[in-house]
Amino acid sequence: xxxxxxxxxxxIAALIAFGSLLIxxxxxxxxxxxxxxxxxxxxxxxxxxxxxxxxxxxxxxxKQRHCIFAISFTNQSSSSKSFSLLELEIEYFDxxxxxxxxxxxxxxxxxxxxxxxxxKQLVTPLNLMPGETVSGWIAFALPEKDSTFNRIxxxxxxxxxxxGQESSAAAYLLKSMDYHEKT
Numbered sequence: 001x002x003x004x005x006x007x008x009x010x011x012i013a014a015l016i017a018f019g020s021l022l023i024x025x026x027x028x029x030x031x032x033x034x035x036x037x038x039x040x041x042x043x044x045x046x047x048x049x050x051x052x053x054x055x056x057x058x059x060x061x062x063k064q065r066h067c068i069f070a071i072s073f074t075n076q077s078s079s080s081k082s083f084s085l086l087e088l089e090i091e092y093f094d095x096x097x098x099x100x101x102x103x104x105x106x107x108x109x110x111x112x113x114x115x116x117x118x119x120k121q122l123v124t125p126l127n128l129m130p131g132e133t134v135s136g137w138i139a140f141a142l143p144e145k146d147s148t149f150n151r152i153x154x155x156x157x158x159x160x161x162x163x164g165q166e167s168s169a170a171a172y173l174l175k176s177m178d179y180h181e182k183t
Contacts, residue, residue, distance in 0.1 A: 057175040075128035083159035110139035
């Protein structure tokens with residue numbers, strides 16, 4: 001029995017084709033791993049910023065009611081996040097029983113007693129690095145008491161980023177404090 005040259009060449013070609021098949025399967029497996037890792041990284045970048053309400057209270061100063069919130073923001077994402085706007089969203093009922101919402105901007109000249117020592121003031125833009133937690137306080141002055149806010153249902157401090165994402169901490173009751181000027 002003699003082995004012909006054509007049989008040797010076809011056997012070598014079959015071995016090379018089988019080797020190419022193994023290499024392509026290994027490449028497929030590696031590309032699937034890379035795709036999975038890329039999808040995980042992409043989903044980690046989309047993780048939100050969590051807001052946690054530490055404390056909230058209000059007091060009457062002159063003719064305005066001031067609301068103070070101590071809040072902690074945690075960036076769970078693997079990319080930096082930034083809030084370009086922090087504001088108070090109030091849900092209320094007026095004297096006629098009609099439900100409404102109001103947005104109140106923060107005031108920066110207020111220094112709340114107690115909180116200003118333990119926490120720093122939150123100002124915009126609020127930049128959060130990946131995995132970073134920032135705790136602080138923010139103050140709001142509600143409009144003078146009139147028929148607009150007969151009963152306030154909820155207070156929600158909302159942080160909004162320029163790309164439309166938002167994070168919020170809500171309070172339904174605020175501790176009432178007495179305000180005394182420092183002399």
